[in-house]
Amino acid sequence: MPTIxxxxxxMSSQIIxxxxxxxxxGGRDDIYKLAKELNLELGDLMAAIRGGELFEFATTxxxxxxxxxxxxxxxxxxxxxxxKLFLAQMKKVPLFIQLQQLLEQAPGKRLDKERVLEELTKxxxxxxxxxxxxxxxxxxxxxxxxxxxxDTGDCYLPEE
Amino acid sequence: xxxxxxxxxxxxxxxxxxVMVFKELDLTIDEKEFVAIVGPSGCGKxxxxxxxxxxxxxxxxxxxxxxxxxxxxxxxxAMVFQSFALFPWFTVRENVELALEAMGVxxxxxxxxxxxxxxxxxxxxxxDAYPRELxxxxxxxxxxxxxxxxxxxxxxxxxxxxALDALTTIALREEVLRIWEDxxxxxxxVIMVTHIIEEAVELADRVVVLSSRPGRIVDDLRIxxxxxxxxxxxxFIEYVDRIFSKLA
Numbered sequence: 152m153p154t155i156x157x158x159x160x161x162m163s164s165q166i167i168x169x170x171x172x173x174x175x176x177g178g179r180d181d182i183y184k185l186a187k188e189l190n191l192e193l194g195d196l197m198a199a200i201r202g203g204e205l206f207e208f209a210t211t212x213x214x215x216x217x218x219x220x221x222x223x224x225x226x227x228x229x230x231x232x233x234x235k236l237f238l239a240q241m242k243k244v245p246l247f248i249q250l251q252q253l254l255e256q257a258p259g260k261r262l263d264k265e266r267v268l269e270e271l272t273k274x275x276x277x278x279x280x281x282x283x284x285x286x287x288x289x290x291x292x293x294x295x296x297x298x299x300x301x302d303t304g305d306c307y308l309p310e311e
Numbered sequence: 312x313x314x315x316x317x318x319x320x321x322x323x324x325x326x327x328x329x330v331m332v333f334k335e336l337d338l339t340i341d342e343k344e345f346v347a348i349v350g351p352s353g354c355g356k357x358x359x360x361x362x363x364x365x366x367x368x369x370x371x372x373x374x375x376x377x378x379x380x381x382x383x384x385x386x387x388x389a390m391v392f393q394s395f396a397l398f399p400w401f402t403v404r405e406n407v408e409l410a411l412e413a414m415g416v417x418x419x420x421x422x423x424x425x426x427x428x429x430x431x432x433x434x435x436x437x438x439d440a441y442p443r444e445l446x447x448x449x450x451x452x453x454x455x456x457x458x459x460x461x462x463x464x465x466x467x468x469x470x471x472x473x474a475l476d477a478l479t480t481i482a483l484r485e486e487v488l489r490i491w492e493d494x495x496x497x498x499x500x501v502i503m504v505t506h507i508i509e510e511a512v513e514l515a516d517r518v519v520v521l522s523s524r525p526g527r528i529v530d531d532l533r534i535x536x537x538x539x540x541x542x543x544x545x546x547f548i549e550y551v552d553r554i555f556s557k558l559a
Contacts, residue, residue, distance in 0.1 A: 161478075165450035168478030171485050175539060189477040199478055229432045229489075289446060295436035301444055309436070 153245040155274040158286040159201035163293035170198040170208055170222050179217040206240035238294035254297055260308040267306050319372035331525040334357055344499045345491055347511035349523030356504045357469050364388040364467050389463035393470035395450040397442040403453045404438040410457045428460040448479035457551040462497040469504050512550045513540050520557045530557040
């Protein structure tokens with residue numbers, strides 16, 4: 152099983168916002184300067200940058216953050232295209248690979264939230280599991296990888 | 312001319328006398344414009360937006376829409392609120408459907424139309440989520456889907472990004488511009504209230520600057536810059552400076 156890394160706590164719209172901000176600045180900027188200009192806590196900006204890196208939309212050469220070609224492609228795409236690119240990249244992330252497999256094997260392709268939280272705790276014992284869950288659901292809903300029904304407390308794979 | 316506001320007076324009675332919000336305010340807005348209304352806190356800019364949409368009737372004066380006097384809520388306008396104004400006990404889909412139900416859209420068509428607009432603002436996959444489960448950006452996307460689903464010609468936005476973090480704001484500003492420019496959406500005209508001058512210059516064709524109460528127009532500025540606009544370029548800074556100088 153590939154190593155499961157924690158997800159940076161940044162929402163999908165924050166990652167896209169970061170890419171838009173970089174695009175407005177010619178595709179690359181100094182991280183510290185960007186935080187100052189956008190009046191952002193460095194930690195919040197770093198979470199979005201790490202999200203961008205995880206999906207290969209951005210890289211961080213020498214204290215800067217730079218759009219990749221894939222990041223530029225994402226910005227050019229309309230909403231459905233953006234979601235497709237997000238989905239393709241998410242499917243390479245070990246945490247989502249594992250979650251998707253669990254859901255595939257679950258009866259009715261549905262899993263109780265508690266079970267998902269248990270798995271997250273097993274994979275990432277030092278992390279804030281609730282926060283990991285929140286981020287995973289935000290990204291999964293955006294990319295339509297899987298859904299979460301608060302009424303039943305189930306995560307579920309969308310119908311084919 | 313899409314909107315014509317003639318000598319708008321708005322006054323509220325108060326125990327110690329009358330509060331004059333607007334005193335003979337005149338404003339015209341053309342079709343296909345993106346207009347930002349800025350002004351100091353409490354100057355009445357959000358109230359002006361509601362007068363334009365027919366949600367508040369002025370004490371005196373009149374609002375013409377396409378040359379016809381407006382006497383109540385303008386059904387060709389939809390509003391996006393700072394606080395999202397979603398019903399917390401309804402899902403995203405139900406919130407959007409409710410707006411359609413109010414318009415008399417019923418049956419399967421209502422659900423299909425709600426889902427189509429939820430999808431088009433990038434919220435597909437979150438149809439069954441409750442507002443409390445959503446990030447601020449997603450809540451405002453839901454607010455946008457609800458407004459767009461009624462297929463308005465005019466989108467009224469009251470500080471639509473001020474409850475959002477900086478990165479989400481950047482993403483949503485782009486989204487709003489895309490919606491305004493995209494012929495697939497019914498929206499032709501956008502009127503946005505904001506207290507952030509850079510935001511007004513970044514997005515709008517025209518910035519209307521209101522004075523402190525009683526609100527009057529102290530500047531009406533056409534922003535003649537190509538999009539996307541670079542905030543660090545001198546012409547952009549000059550527009551911002553000019554607006555600040557009018558507010559000072």
